[in-house]
Each structure stands twice: as C-alpha cells, then as structure tokens.
Amino acid sequence: MRSFLLQVAAVTVINIKSIPQRFWLSLSTVVAVALVVMVLLSFLAMANGFQRTLTSSGADDVAIVLRGGSQAEINSTVARDQVRLIEEAPGIARSPEGKPLVSAELYLIVDGLKRTTQTKANLPLRGIGQEGAAVRKGIRIVEGRMFQSGANEIVVGKALLREFQGFEIGKTVSFATSRWTVVGAFEAEGSVFESEIWADLPVVQSLFNRTNIVQTVRARLQSPAALDALKRYVDEDPRLKLDVKSEAAYFADQASQTSDLIHKLGWPLAIAMALGALAGALNTMYSSVAARAVEIATLRAIGFGGFPAFVGTLAESLLLAVLGGIIGVTATYLIFDGFSTATLGASFTQVVFSFKLSPALIAQGVILALAVGLAGGLFPAIRAARMPIVAGLNS
Amino acid sequence: MNDFVLIGKNLFRKKLRAALMLASIMIAFLIFGVLAGFQRAFNAGEDVAAADRLMVVNKINFTQPLPIAHYNRVRSIEGVRQVTHMNWFGGYYQEPKNFLVAMAVEPETYLQVYSDQVDAAADARAAFIRERTGALVGETIMKKWGWKVGDRVPVMSSIFTQKNGARTWDFTIVGTLTSRKPNIDTNFMVFQYQYFNETQNQGRDLIGWMALNTTSPSQNDRVTKAIDQMFANSFYETATDTEKAFNKAFMAQLGNIALMVALVVGAAFATILMIVGNTMVMAVRERTREIGVLKTLGFSGGRILRLVLGESVLLALLGGIPGIALAALFAAAMETSLSNFIPGFAVTPGIALTAVALMLALGLATGLVPAVNAMRLKIANALGRS
Numbered sequence: 001m002r003s004f005l006l007q008v009a010a011v012t013v014i015n016i017k018s019i020p021q022r023f024w025l026s027l028s029t030v031v032a033v034a035l036v037v038m039v040l041l042s043f044l045a046m047a048n049g050f051q052r053t054l055t056s057s058g059a060d061d062v063a064i065v066l067r068g069g070s071q072a073e074i075n076s077t078v079a080r081d082q083v084r085l086i087e088e089a090p091g092i093a094r095s096p097e098g099k100p101l102v103s104a105e106l107y108l109i110v111d112g113l114k115r116t117t118q119t120k121a122n123l124p125l126r127g128i129g130q131e132g133a134a135v136r137k138g139i140r141i142v143e144g145r146m147f148q149s150g151a152n153e154i155v156v157g158k159a160l161l162r163e164f165q166g167f168e169i170g171k172t173v174s175f176a177t178s179r180w181t182v183v184g185a186f187e188a189e190g191s192v193f194e195s196e197i198w199a200d201l202p203v204v205q206s207l208f209n210r211t212n213i214v215q216t217v218r219a220r221l222q223s224p225a226a227l228d229a230l231k232r233y234v235d236e237d238p239r240l241k242l243d244v245k246s247e248a249a250y251f252a253d254q255a256s257q258t259s260d261l262i263h264k265l266g267w268p269l270a271i272a273m274a275l276g277a278l279a280g281a282l283n284t285m286y287s288s289v290a291a292r293a294v295e296i297a298t299l300r301a302i303g304f305g306g307f308p309a310f311v312g313t314l315a316e317s318l319l320l321a322v323l324g325g326i327i328g329v330t331a332t333y334l335i336f337d338g339f340s341t342a343t344l345g346a347s348f349t350q351v352v353f354s355f356k357l358s359p360a361l362i363a364q365g366v367i368l369a370l371a372v373g374l375a376g377g378l379f380p381a382i383r384a385a386r387m388p389i390v391a392g393l394n395s
Numbered sequence: 396m397n398d399f400v401l402i403g404k405n406l407f408r409k410k411l412r413a414a415l416m417l418a419s420i421m422i423a424f425l426i427f428g429v430l431a432g433f434q435r436a437f438n439a440g441e442d443v444a445a446a447d448r449l450m451v452v453n454k455i456n457f458t459q460p461l462p463i464a465h466y467n468r469v470r471s472i473e474g475v476r477q478v479t480h481m482n483w484f485g486g487y488y489q490e491p492k493n494f495l496v497a498m499a500v501e502p503e504t505y506l507q508v509y510s511d512q513v514d515a516a517a518d519a520r521a522a523f524i525r526e527r528t529g530a531l532v533g534e535t536i537m538k539k540w541g542w543k544v545g546d547r548v549p550v551m552s553s554i555f556t557q558k559n560g561a562r563t564w565d566f567t568i569v570g571t572l573t574s575r576k577p578n579i580d581t582n583f584m585v586f587q588y589q590y591f592n593e594t595q596n597q598g599r600d601l602i603g604w605m606a607l608n609t610t611s612p613s614q615n616d617r618v619t620k621a622i623d624q625m626f627a628n629s630f631y632e633t634a635t636d637t638e639k640a641f642n643k644a645f646m647a648q649l650g651n652i653a654l655m656v657a658l659v660v661g662a663a664f665a666t667i668l669m670i671v672g673n674t675m676v677m678a679v680r681e682r683t684r685e686i687g688v689l690k691t692l693g694f695s696g697g698r699i700l701r702l703v704l705g706e707s708v709l710l711a712l713l714g715g716i717p718g719i720a721l722a723a724l725f726a727a728a729m730e731t732s733l734s735n736f737i738p739g740f741a742v743t744p745g746i747a748l749t750a751v752a753l754m755l756a757l758g759l760a761t762g763l764v765p766a767v768n769a770m771r772l773k774i775a776n777a778l779g780r781s
Contacts, residue, residue, distance in 0.1 A: 025677060028669035035662040042658075069562065071491055074458075075553045077597070109456040111634075116651070119644035122456060175455045176630050209630065261736075269430075272422050273663055279419035280670035283412060287677065343650045348458065350648065 007304050011312035014295070015288070016319060022288060026320055029284045032277035033324025033372055034331065037365040039273055041332040041357060043266025044364065047259035049356040050343070057191035058251035059137060060224035061093075065217040065234070068241045072254075073107045074347040076215045082240055083217055089233045091226030092219045095134065101220035103129035106204050106213065109349055110175060110197070112164035114342070121164060121342070124349040125154070125175075125197045127204030135220045136193065144169050144184030149200045152207070155184040157194035159352035163342045167197060178207035192251065192345070195352040218247070254346040274372050277324075281376025285317050289384045296384055297392025306385035313381035314374075321373020325366045332365070333357055398698070402705040405682070412674065413710070419670055420714025420757070421721070423663040424750055428722025430656045431746045436737040437652050439578045440642030445511050446612040447476075450641040451605040451622055454632035457641075458483075460601035461631050466501075469605060472621050474614035478607035479504035482591060485554035486584075488540065494735065495536065496583035497550060498603075499591035508606050512579050519544070519570020527590050530566035533581030534573050535734050544568050550584075555595040564594065580738030606638070664757070672761040675707050679765035686769050687777025696770040703769050707762025708755060715754035719747055 019026050065086060070076040083104045086092075093101045106127035114121040126132075130149060133139045147153035156167045166173060171182050180199065188194045205211050221227060227246050234240045289296070296309050336355045345351035407413050435442075451469060453459035466480050479501050486497030502524045506515070515523070515531055523529050532542060542548060549563045556562055566586050574581050592599060609618050619635040626633045636644075646652070679686075686699060694702075723742040733740050 025673045028666075028673045031669055032666040035666050039659055039662055069491075069551075069553065071553055075485060109458045111454075111456045114647060117644075117647040119647040120456075121644075121648050122458065176632055177628065269426065269659055272426055273666065276419040276422040276663065276666055276670075279415040279422075280666065283415045283670065283674060286411065286415075341650060344648050 004305070004307075007308040008311045011299065011304065011308040012315045015292075015312035015316040018288070018292060019316065019320075022284065022291065025284045025287060029277070029281045029320045029376070030324040030327065032280045033321050033369050034328035036270060036273045036277045036372065037325050037328025037369050038332050038335075040266060040270035040368055041329065041361060041365045042336045042355065043262055043270070044361045045332065045336055045355040045357045046341075047262035047266070048358060048361060049353045050262070050351070051255045051259045052356055053190060053351060053353040054192055054251045054255035054345075055248070056189060057193060058246070058248035060246055060248045061221045061226075062135060062247040063219045063221055063227055063230055064245055064247045064250050065219070066215075066243045066245075068243050070243070072347045073105075073216045074109070074349070076107075078104070078214050078217055078242065080212050080214070082242065083214060085237065085240060086217050086219060086234075089219070089230050091221055091223075091229040091233075093222050095131065099131065101131050101135050103132040103135045103218045104201065104214040105129065105132065105216050105218060106201060106208075106210060107215045107347065108204065108208060112160070112166045112350075114350075115163055115165055122344065122349045123160060123164060123167075123197060124195070124347065125199065125204065127201035128198050129201050131220075132198070132201075132218075135218045136188065138187075138189040138191075139193070140187045141184050142187050144182075146186075147183055147198070147200055150203060151200065152178060152180045152203060153183045154180050154197050154199045155186050156182060156198075157196050157352075158185055158187050159190075159194035159340070160196065160350075161185055162340055163352050164350070175207070192351055195342070195350055257346065258343070270368065274368055278372050278376050281317060281321065281372055282379065284320070285313060285377050285380035286383070288316060289313060289380045289387075292384075293387065293392045296387055297389045300387075300389045301393070309387070310381045310385035313384045314377040317377025317380070318370065318373040321369045321376070322366075324372075325369030328369065329357075329362050329365055398702060398705065402702060402709055405678075405702070406706050406710055409678075412678070416671055416674060416710055417714040417717075419667050420711060420754075421718035423667045424715040424718025424754070425721045425725075426663045427660050427750060427753065428719045428742045428746060429725055430660055431749070432722065432726045432740055432742045433737060434652060434656045435578070435743065435746065436580075436739045436741070437646055437649075439580070439739045440646060441639055443512065443576050443579050444637065444639035444642055445608065446637075446639075447609045447615070448508070448638040449607050449609060449615060449619060449622075449635050450638055451607065451633050451635045452641075453604075454623075454634040457604055460598070460603060461605070461633065463600045463602050465626065465631065465633070466602060466605060468625060469607065469622055472618060472625070474609050474618040474621070476608045476610045477504055477507045478605055479508045480588065480602040480605045481505070481585075482588065482601075482603040483554075484550075484586075484591070485552050486550045487553060488548070488550060491553060494553075495550060498583065498585050499588045500585045501588050502585075505585060508608055510575075512575055513572045513581065514575050515570045515572050522569035523585075523587075526567060526569055527587060528565060528567050529569035530584050530586040531570050531572045532568050532584040534571050535580055535582045535731075535738070536584055537568075537571055539731060539734065542568055544570055555591075555597055557594045558596045564590075577743075578739050578741075580734060582734045582738040664753075668757065668760060671707070671710065671757070672764070675703075675710075675761050676765045676768075679703055679769055683772065683777050686772055687774050690772070690774045690777070699772075700766045700770040703766035704759060704762040707766075708758030711754040711758035711761070712751075715750060715757070719750040723747070 066076040087100045087102050108125045109122045110125045111120045112123040169182050173180050231244045234244050337357045339355040342350045342352040469478050482499040484497040486495040487493050523531050546568045551563050572581050622635045726742045
C-alpha cells in the first residue's frame with residue numbers, strides 16, 4: 001500500500017514539474033478557466049448586490065398598504081379617508097406622544113442626470129409624512145439637516161448622490177413652477193431608500209397639484225406578528241380595497257424578479273464559456289499525455305501501475321483549474337466587488353446598488369472551475385492509464 | 396493534390412485536437428451571436444428613430460402628465476407636420492405577469508405620425524378611427540395569445556380603474572398592426588384616447604406625451620425651442636427631444652448593456668485566441684520536418700505561409716459558422732417567449748457578417764506566428780531537428 005502511494009506521489013510530482021514544458025498551453029487553460037469564473041462571479045455578484053439592497057430595505061415590522069392589485073408604489077393611490085381608517089387599525093405602534101407611527105406617502109418620478117452617460121434618468125421623489133423617518137429604521141442624516149415641515153426643502157439619499165447629478169447639497173432645483181433647496185443627505189443602511197429624494201408630503205402635494213392624494217401608507221407594527229391583525233382589519237372593511245404586505249415581502253418580491261433575470265443570463269453564459277474552456281483543458285491535457293508518452297511507458301515498464309499515471313494526469317488538470325479559479329475569484333473581487341451601478345427597479349425608478357461577492361458565490365465559482373478541471377483531466381488520465389507500454393516506448 | 400487539400404489534411408491530422416478547437420470556436424461565436432442579437436434588440440429604439448420625429452414630455456419627467464390643451468397649441472407651431480399624443484396604460488392580460496404594452500392614442504394622427512414604423516389595413520384604420528372601443532393590436536401579441544380580428548379582449552390596468560369601479564376595459568380588436576421595418580417588433584397595442592379619458596378615474600384631459608414629425612429634420616432645433624418656450628414658466632413645462640435621444644436615454648436607464656456585452660464577448664474571444672493560438676504554434680512545431688521536406692521539394696516561403704494561415708482561417712470558419720448558425724436558431728426559438736423583455740431579438744445578416752469578419756481576423760491572428768516561423772524555417776534546421 002505504501003509503495004502504491006509513493007508511486008502516486010512520484011508520478012504526480014513528475015506531472016506537475018512538467019507543466020513548464022507546456023507553459024503557454026497550460027497558461028491558456030488557466031486563463032480560460034479564470035475568465036469563465038470571472039464572467040460567472042460578476043453576474044452573481046450583480047444579482048446578489050441588487051438583492052441585498054432591496055431586501056435590506058424591507059422590515060418585517062413595517063406594513064406597506066397599496067391599492068388592491070397595484071403591485072408597485074408608483075401605480076398605487078390611497079384616499080385620504082382610507083389613511084385615517086388605517087391610523088386607527090389594530091397592531092400599529094405609537095410614538096411616545098401617542099401618535100400612530102403611520103406615514104402616508106406620495107411617490108413621484110423626477111429627472112436627474114446619470115453621471116456616467118449624462119442622460120436623463122428616473123429618480124423617485126417621495127413625499128413623506130411627519131412620521132416618515134420614524135417608521136423606517138436606520139435613517140441617519142450624514143450631511144446638512146432634515147427638511148423642515150412646510151418648507152420647499154428636500155433631502156437626498158447618499159447612493160443617489162453618487163450616481164446622479166443635479167441634487168448636490170445647497171443646490172436649488174425647480175420642478176415646474178416650484179423651486180426647492182437641497183438641505184441634506186441621508187444614509188439608510190445601504191437600502192433602496194438611499195436612491196430616493198425625500199420632501200414633506202403636504203408641500204409635495206400642493207406644489208405638484210396632488211392635493212389630498214397619497215399613493216401608499218407605511219405603518220410601523222407593534223411586532224411582525226401584528227401584520228395579520230392589520231390584514232384582517234383591512235379585509236373586513238369594505239371601504240378598504242387595499243393590499244397589505246410587510247415591507248420585507250414587498251421588496252423581496254421586487255428583488256427576486258430582477259435577480260432571477262440576472263441569474264438566467266449569467267449561468268447559461270458561464271456554462272457556455274466553461275464548455276469552451278473545457279475544450280481547451282482537454283486539449284492541454286491530451287498534449288500533456290502525448291508529450292509524456294515515453295516517460296509514462298518507461299515508468300510502466302519498471303513496474304509502476306496504471307493508476308498512478310491516471311492520478312498524476314488528473315492532478316495536473318485540477319491544479320491548472322484551481323489556479324484559474326483562484327485568479328478568477330481574485331480578479332473579480334479586485335475589479336467588480338463594490339462596483340456601484342444603477343438600474344430601473346419595479347417602481348420605474350433608478351435603484352443604486354453595488355456588486356457584492358459572498359463566500360457562497362465564491363464557492364460556486366470554484367466549483368465550476370473544479371468541474372472544468374475534472375472533466376478536462378478525466379479522459380486524458382484514462383488514456384494515460386491505459387497506454388500500451390510498447391506503443392508508448394515506440395513513440 | 397492542391398493546396399486546399401493539403402490544408403484540410405493538415406488541419407484534421409489529429410482529429411480529436413481539431414474537434415476540440417472547433418468546439419471552443421463554435422461556442423465563442425454562439426456567445427457572440429446571441430449577445431450581439433440581444434444588444435441590437437436593446438438599441439432598436441435608437442436605430443429605428445425617425446430623423447424628423449420629436450418627443451414632447453413633461454419637463455419634470457416623462458411619467459408626469461401634460462394637459463391636452465398643449466396638443467392643440469403644438470399643432471399650430473410652424474414646422475410641425477403632424478403630431479399625436481399618447482398615454483401609458485400599464486396594461487396586462489388576465490394576470491399581472493402577462494403585461495401588455497398598451498397605449499391610449501389619438502387614433503387618426505397616431506397612424507399618420509408612425510406611418511414609417513407600423514402599418515394596418517385600410518379597413519382596420521377606418522374602424523380604429525370610428526369605433527370607440529376599437530383597438531389595433533400588434534402582430535406579435537396577436538400570435539402570442541391567439542387573438543383574431545373581431546375578438547373582444549379584456550385588458551386590465553395596474554394604474555387605472557374605471558369610474559364605475561371596474562378594473563377591466565373591454566376592447567374590440569379591429570385590426571392587426573404590422574411592422575414596416577425589420578427591427579421593429581409589434582409587441583404593443585393602441586386604443587382610443589377618448590374612450591380612456593371618459594372612463595378612467597384619475598384626472599381628466601391629461602395626456603402622457605406627444606410625438607410629432609417636423610417638416611424636415613433641419614427644422615428640429617427650431618421646433619424644439621419653439622415648443623419649450625411656449626410652455627416655459629407654466630405649471631406644465633415641456634422638454635422636447637429627438638426620438639433618437641429620448642430612446643437612447645431610456646435604454647441607458649437600464650444599465651450599461653453595451654459594456655456588459657463587450658466584456659463577456661471579449662472574455663470569450665480572449666479564451667479562444669489563446670487556446671487556438673497556442674495549439675496552432677504547437678501543431679506547426681510538430682510538423683517542422685515536414686515543412687523542411689516541402690521546402691526541399693521547392694515550396695516557397697510564401698506558399699508555406701499561406702498554407703499555415705489557410706489552415707488557421709479554415710479552422711476559424713469551420714468552427715465559427717456553425718456557432719453563428721446555432722445562435723440564429725436559438726434566437727428564432729426564443730423570440731416569442733422573450734418578446735416581452737427584449738422585443739426583436741434576432742441574429743441579423745449584419746451580425747452574421749460581423750461574425751465572419753471576426754472569424755477571418757481570429758484565423759489570421761492565431762495563424763500568424765506559426766506561419767511566419769514556418770516561412771522563415773531553414774531547411775537544414777528543419778531536417779536536423781527530430
């Protein structure tokens with residue numbers, strides 16, 4: 001047994017030491033695998049980053065109320081009396097002063113300029129109620145101050161400032177006949193709210209000619225379990241033809257639509273490229289076996305078994321693939337991780353997000369690399385193991 | 396034995412190796428074909444835009460409405476040949492995931508303004524203008540849902556409800572809209588603004604945007620300024636732009652698709668360049684003695700060069716052409732199911748031609764080094780090497 005293991009080890013070392021003889025061909029396999037891993041991981045990191053941004057936006061203990069069947073905030077309308085009924089609903093948390101933590105909101109789209117392309121882009125202007133910031137968790141003004149109620153003032157999310165121009169602090173912007181001053185920037189724990197512009201609801205309503213109209217209602221719940229009580233209350237009241245969801249569920253739905261689409265693009269592309277790299281790996285390994293035919297036959301002639309030849313060839317292939325995988329992961333991390341970009345979300349406005357790698361994604365990339373190495377080494381290894389000694393020595 | 400036979404024999408001397416090369420080239424061109432088709436579909440709006448067409452939208456954002464009074468005022472501006480207005484309906488059929496691109500339009504002028512893009516039979520046009528609940532439905536949608544002219548179809552909206560509380564609008568299909576340009580997909584339907592305006596509950600006499608044709612593209616700048624000045628400082632200010640710029644900005648909102656496509660295609664081509672290039676060098680080095688023999692027989696250096704380059708170009712073509720053909724088949728098979736996301740997804744003759752040019756470039760690039768080596772080879776050295 002020991003001599004068998006020694007044989008395997010010896011042949012593996014010979015195999016690996018012979019790689020420099022086929023330097024360029026081996027390198028091309030390594031780079032091919034690295035590129036496959038990079039393509040896969042950049043798509044997965046994009047989907048993951050988008051998903052994280054949206055799912056971190058939604059809280060379990062915040063309910064969002066929309067007009068029945070409207071699906072996205074932009075399509076919804078809620079009447080003023082319906083808002084009052086919701087304020088009286090069971091399960092809703094109250095402020096220390098005893099006011100229900102409910103924010104009726106208006107969601108409008110305004111133009112900003114995308115920095116990278118200098119083209120117009122849809123940005124959300126959200127009119128929020130007095131409790132708007134308190135309903136949400138983790139809202140923090142990082143520059144300037146919050147808007148004053150009743151004033152033509154707006155605050156902008158940090159992510160929005162990064163990708164779009166036109167809303168820098170101190171700047172005056174005009175929408176139709178109204179002029180607004182940007183007075184502050186806020187953070188929202190990396191959530192989608194950082195891609196928004198906020199202002200006082202009554203001011204937005206009057207300056208945009210939407211007096212008494214709101215689109216959605218957000219309510220802080222006493223606990224996540226209180227959602228059911230609120231739902232029952234809404235269902236039982238014929239005046240409330242509304243959909244009630246937890247904010248977490250609302251955003252999770254939107255996140256999965258887009259990230260599913262990115263996965264559906266990324267995986268087939270990566271698999272197609274992996275097949276191309278596999279052809280390269282097979283080619284390299286068959287060349288390796290052919291180049292070492294005399295050597296393998298000689299080893300066989302002096303008593304080495306076929307199995308060590310098999311293991312040696314497979315180990316060489318796996319080593320090349322793992323090298324490629326590591327380079328691919330490192331390059332993706334250096335180039336794409338944290339890369340900030342924006343796309344249109346479900347409410348027809350820009351959502352700013354960053355590419356985000358995770359250990360689980362890296363594992364998927366390494367597994368794909370290993371799969372290419374395994375498949376690319378297997379058949380050449382079988383050939384190496386079965387090579388007739390005489391034919392090998394003659395070649 | 397002519398040179399071509401010799402090239403073929405050389406290429407397929409090691410059948411397994413040749414097959415692996417062909418497979419990797421085929422996959423690279425499959426990826427290229429599919430992604431190029433995808434990108435073309437994304438850019439279609441920009442490519443088909445008429446030079447004399449302007450879009451007039453609310454200056455705040457194109458989702459904000461304009462009053463219909465704007466339409467009548469724009470009509471009278473000098474240099475405006477014809478103008479129409481449209482409203483986004485947010486339509487879907489049966490359930491929200493079957494979304495329909497449905498727009499409420501002014502029927503007569505819609506057909507005039509977009510006569511360069513869509514067409515309908517004369518009786519369908521007349522019926523569309525006449526019938527209050529009539530709709531013209533794009534060929535793509537008709538096929539997708541198996542609808543026929545004369546059908547009454549219920550369309551729901553994710554934005555509007557009817558005044559009577561109903562969520563569904565019934566339309567009578569009075570005709571099929573067909574495309575007048577190969578890269579325009581008819582994945583949309585239009586119906587009468589009047590019917591929409593009278594039945595919906597969210598504000599009367601508002602329109603989404605206007606589309607107009609100028610008397611000549613040279614009038615574009617003047618008309619643009621005239622319109623935006625006319626409504627400056629009003630509650631409903633306008634932003635007028637060419638259709639091309641408008642469509643381009645809209646596509647840019649989705650993200651940098653062009654960069655994404657370029658990176659993936661670049662990665663695919665870098666892979667085959669390296670794999671095929673190295674293999675060609677190796678394959679020619681194995682044949683050193685033979686090349687010496689050919690030279691001894693009187694083959695000139697130039698002829699040797701052509702033999703090797705011919706081999707690498709043949710390899711690229713034999714791998715690439717099936718690849719691009721597969722991409723075309725894939726696009727044809729997926730066209731209907733993807734029509735909602737990327738209408739007009741197809742591998743066009745233009746893409747195929749680009750692919751062939753890339754194949755030639757790939758063949759020359761991978762063959763160049765070994766071909767020059769072979770050309771320069773000295774007979775004595777070649778025969779001396781074992």
